[in-house]
Amino acid sequence: MRNDDYSLVDIPSIEAEDTMSTRDATKLAAQASKATQRPFRKVLMMRHGEPLDAAFPGWTRLALLGDKYRPYDLNMPLNIPIRSLVAHIDDAPLSEMGRLTAQMVGRGLRLARLEPTMIISAPELRCVHTAAALIKSLNNKNKAATICIEPGLADWRQWQETPPLWLSPRQLADLGLPVDVQYEPHWSVSSLQSAESVADYGERVAAALHNVFQLTRTRDSGVVLIVGHGATVSSDRMSTVTELELADASVPYCSVRGWHLSDDSSTLMATLDHPIKPIHTSAFTIDS
Amino acid sequence: MRNDDYSLVDIPSIEAEDTMSTRDATKLAAQASKATQRPFRKVLMMRHGEPLDAAFPGWTRLALLGDKYRPYDLNMPLNIPIRSLVAHIDDAPLSEMGRLTAQMVGRGLRLARLEPTMIISAPELRCVHTAAALIKSLNNKNKAATICIEPGLADWRQWQETPPLWLSPRQLADLGLPVDVQYEPHWSVSSLQSAESVADYGERVAAALHNVFQLTRTRDSGVVLIVGHGATVSSDRMSTVTELELADASVPYCSVRGWHLSDDSSTLMATLDHPIKPIHTSAFTIDS
Numbered sequence: 001m002r003n004d005d006y007s008l009v010d011i012p013s014i015e016a017e018d019t020m021s022t023r024d025a026t027k028l029a030a031q032a033s034k035a036t037q038r039p040f041r042k043v044l045m046m047r048h049g050e051p052l053d054a055a056f057p058g059w060t061r062l063a064l065l066g067d068k069y070r071p072y073d074l075n076m077p078l079n080i081p082i083r084s085l086v087a088h089i090d091d092a093p094l095s096e097m098g099r100l101t102a103q104m105v106g107r108g109l110r111l112a113r114l115e116p117t118m119i120i121s122a123p124e125l126r127c128v129h130t131a132a133a134l135i136k137s138l139n140n141k142n143k144a145a146t147i148c149i150e151p152g153l154a155d156w157r158q159w160q161e162t163p164p165l166w167l168s169p170r171q172l173a174d175l176g177l178p179v180d181v182q183y184e185p186h187w188s189v190s191s192l193q194s195a196e197s198v199a200d201y202g203e204r205v206a207a208a209l210h211n212v213f214q215l216t217r218t219r220d221s222g223v224v225l226i227v228g229h230g231a232t233v234s235s236d237r238m239s240t241v242t243e244l245e246l247a248d249a250s251v252p253y254c255s256v257r258g259w260h261l262s263d264d265s266s267t268l269m270a271t272l273d274h275p276i277k278p279i280h281t282s283a284f285t286i287d288s
Numbered sequence: 289m290r291n292d293d294y295s296l297v298d299i300p301s302i303e304a305e306d307t308m309s310t311r312d313a314t315k316l317a318a319q320a321s322k323a324t325q326r327p328f329r330k331v332l333m334m335r336h337g338e339p340l341d342a343a344f345p346g347w348t349r350l351a352l353l354g355d356k357y358r359p360y361d362l363n364m365p366l367n368i369p370i371r372s373l374v375a376h377i378d379d380a381p382l383s384e385m386g387r388l389t390a391q392m393v394g395r396g397l398r399l400a401r402l403e404p405t406m407i408i409s410a411p412e413l414r415c416v417h418t419a420a421a422l423i424k425s426l427n428n429k430n431k432a433a434t435i436c437i438e439p440g441l442a443d444w445r446q447w448q449e450t451p452p453l454w455l456s457p458r459q460l461a462d463l464g465l466p467v468d469v470q471y472e473p474h475w476s477v478s479s480l481q482s483a484e485s486v487a488d489y490g491e492r493v494a495a496a497l498h499n500v501f502q503l504t505r506t507r508d509s510g511v512v513l514i515v516g517h518g519a520t521v522s523s524d525r526m527s528t529v530t531e532l533e534l535a536d537a538s539v540p541y542c543s544v545r546g547w548h549l550s551d552d553s554s555t556l557m558a559t560l561d562h563p564i565k566p567i568h569t570s571a572f573t574i575d576s
Contacts, residue, residue, distance in 0.1 A: 049571065050569060050570060050571035054570055055568055055569050055570050055571070056568065071565070072565060073565050073566055073567060073568050074392045074393070074395065074396045074564070074565045074566065074567045075392075075567050075568055075569045095569065095571065096392065097569040097571040098571060100388055101571055101572075104362045104363075104384065105362070107362065108362045252572070253571050253572075254571075276362070277359070277360060277361050277362045278361055278362065279361060279362045279363050279572065280343055280344065280361050280363055280572075281338060281343050281363045281383065281385040281572050282338060282342055282343050283337065283338035283343070283383065283385040283386060283389055283541050283542075284389075284540070284541075284567065284568075284569050284572065
């Protein structure tokens, strides 16, 4: 393998400015905070970026020849981890556009002065990849941020036919991803039930989130970023598969929602309305 | 303005491999070339990337306050040149996604071993921006490539209400774009007729292209890249406005077509079928 530099580079810099909505929310929070003499913490929830299997259904049949990976589209990454075929199918990596979108969102958080100081990710590779790409756009201090992997935030397991085949934090770190191998998750992988109902799933995610919120009390974390799935970001109650599918489908890739966290870390309070700027593009449609 | 680094970075490297189609075409060309004892030259034609005004119609009303530019979407660049309002409206810059797509195409050319050694661009900012972004993905030797601005490749002027307000090669170079200020264009800006018919337009572009092909004889240029408009890339004959609109609408942003150039530089010969890999993505749709 040659050590050439295929980098996509160079976004020019600009004076970071808050968006109006963020600035107002921050002012509001600052005033409220003064009353309680404790700084407000913020919670951002983000859906992962476009995974390879969403852009290219059945991608493994064309792109994998045994261990050899051969991308057939410029939206496919040049390298993927070496894994078993079932692991690739169960737990696909991000597409190039997924990675770039996550970097754009990272830049958006930076411009909105909402750089996360604590990052929690669901265990799926598409989520960890999203968090890792986002970190690259943070400022140099926060570029040292590491990702805590929380299996309790995993997607509903009944989507999949196999038991979880996720990479462990150690394996992810060995791939060069900035993962916190010391982090002790609230839910272990083995405690996840493959037969859970949709309601059970909702309760599991809520419990995992509650645990993350409690953690913020002991850490110096002004902004907590949680990278998960559509249903993590959506605040809809779900009890049927249809409702779950709808919740997932209504949350675009890499979209971010934000809240203030109550002083006792138990409740999500006033919403951060549009915490970052949106992303609109027509680049991949044919205009007519 | 702070000198922070907002870069989107880091595409991992891989051994460059030809696509099947490119490899076959190259082999074919090499065989033919052996017979004539002269290396074949290749011509790539590329449409510019997504311009800001395509993603955000009327963007100047929201994003410009006098001289001050304030992006309101993460797909808007952080900086744009300081210009008059009519110039911005007449000659919009690329969107972020346009820039990233051009970089992906540059990487695609590199993987297909089709790095351009001579780059010609239409005079519009969206075309020059596209060529400049693409150059960033080339290997270090070709990163020194410069862009020759050819006003004869300009879009049909009757789309616009004003006379051309393009930046001159010198102004583009002053913005940091790698433009060849020595290049002497075949058509001067002043010789362009605003009242030209669609047929006149087709003839002008054909004449400008012919001149570029002749130039390749005197330059050491294995692969010539021409960045222009939909109608430049499309090989359809056009005589009505509807046909022109159709030609433009049928060519996606940043798409590339390729040909071999005949020995006397007068004719485009066997097509390079799919010179680079395509780009498919679902990242900016809501799945449902």
